[in-house]
Amino acid sequence: MIIRKLKLVNFRNYKKIDISFDKKINIFIGDNAQGKTNILESIYFLALTKSYRTMDINLINKNSQATKVKGEIKSENIYKSLSVEFSKEKKECKINNNEVKKISDYITNLNVILTCPEDINILQGTPAERRNFLNIELSQISKNYIKKYNEFNRILKIRNNYLKMIYNSSGVDMRYLESVTENLVEREIDIYQERKRFIDFINDRISSIYEDISGIKNFKVSYVTNVDLDDFSKEKIREKLIAKYKNSLKKEIENGMTLYGPHRDDLAFLIEYDDIKLYGSQGQQKLAIIALKLSEIEIFKEITGTYPIILLDDIFSELDAKNRNKLIQHINKDIQVIITSNDTRGINKKFLNNAKIFKVIDGNIYEKVVGNNGK
Ligand SMILES: Nc1ncnc2c1ncn2[C@@H]1O[C@H](COP(=O)(O)OP(=O)(O)OP(=O)(O)O)[C@@H](O)[C@H]1O
Ligand SMILES: [Mg+2]
Incomplete structure (x- = not known):
């Protein structure tokens, strides 16, 4: 376009x-x-x-x-x-x-794919900044992502409020929490799958682009979830999440919030196994961001035409x-x-x-x- x-x-x-x-x-x-x-x-x-x-x-x-x-x-x-x-x-x-x-x-x-000096925050900033990067890029190419992400946030608020309520009162309806959790999990499945697909796309290209512009081999983006997902099929994600929420119920009630899910996702940018944020020179970090942005070009083309x-x-x-x-x-x-x-x-x-x-x-x-x- x-x-x-x-x-x-x-x-x-x-x-x-x-x-x-x-x-x-x-x-x-x-x-x-x-x-x-x-x-x-x-x-x-x-x-x-x-x-x-x-x-x-x-x-x-x-x-x-x-x-x-x-x-x-x-x-x-x-x-x-x-x-x-x-x-x-x-x-x-x-x-x-x-x-x-x-x-x-x-x-x-x-x-649009923008590369600007502020991009360095994708590497050096908080996990929230890396999730923000994923959200912006995915909302440009997937209507389903925006829809599920908005629904997820709405249900997450409801769940967090209910967890607080459970902590403060007795005789609450645990079946209600269960049904809210099930609703949350269904949205989380889509978010995890879309993010994973996007990161896989990036990894198909980023290593060769980074090697070309920096001479360094084996650069990759690693998707870090806090529910240890390895299989990203619908059923497996659902299974993992339901088990995680079940086992963490006490802890989540004590904290009054949902501790596991895509709102805690992160990305790591690795050369071999080393995090470029910790070991890379400034120039290497800037080139990593450029490689990241360049690797997105073909993804947009493939998904949007x-x-x-x-x-x-x-x-x-x-x-x-x-x-x-x-x-x-x-x-x-x-x-x-x-x-x-x-x-x-x-x-x-x-x-x-x-x-x-x-x-x-x-x-x-x-x-x-x-x-x-x-x-
Ligand atoms: N809301 C605003 N109303 C009027 N002027 C504004 C407003 N916001 C920013 N500016 C002016 O815009 C200018 C900055 O523009 P911009 O960031 O595009 O600069 P630039 O040409 O990219 O400069 P650099 O080479 O330093 O990056 C400044 O002069 C600033 O005062
Ligand atoms: Mg400027």
């Missing part, structure tokens, strides 16, 4: 701008604090209806009360217009000017020339990429000649005609 046009109204430091993208390579060049990342953030916001780096309220231009992002998308020869309008009072998402109420019907329409749009924020400044070229080779397919960079120095000439280049100066955007562009 590609984004053909983008319109921003009162988004961050942009008052009102329209951008037409190239169907392949787009590069936004500019000094610090001019608005380069804001462009990528607006596309991410259009895709997922939230920012990845701030609370939504900060997206509204400081002198305004509301913001609007609108994009024209082309996916498998179907044209769509998407928009998100946001103010303190409301958030409204539209497809072809019709309001879409259900978030799962909206966010599967525009698929079309390549996602790749957003690369400030990625070149962190890589040496050799790695920059390696990265370019990996994205040099029939994929739309939108890149930010402080300058064009060090970017492969051939790549630059095929790119549409935009200069960003203080919330204004100027198109530059370079090389083959504009023919």
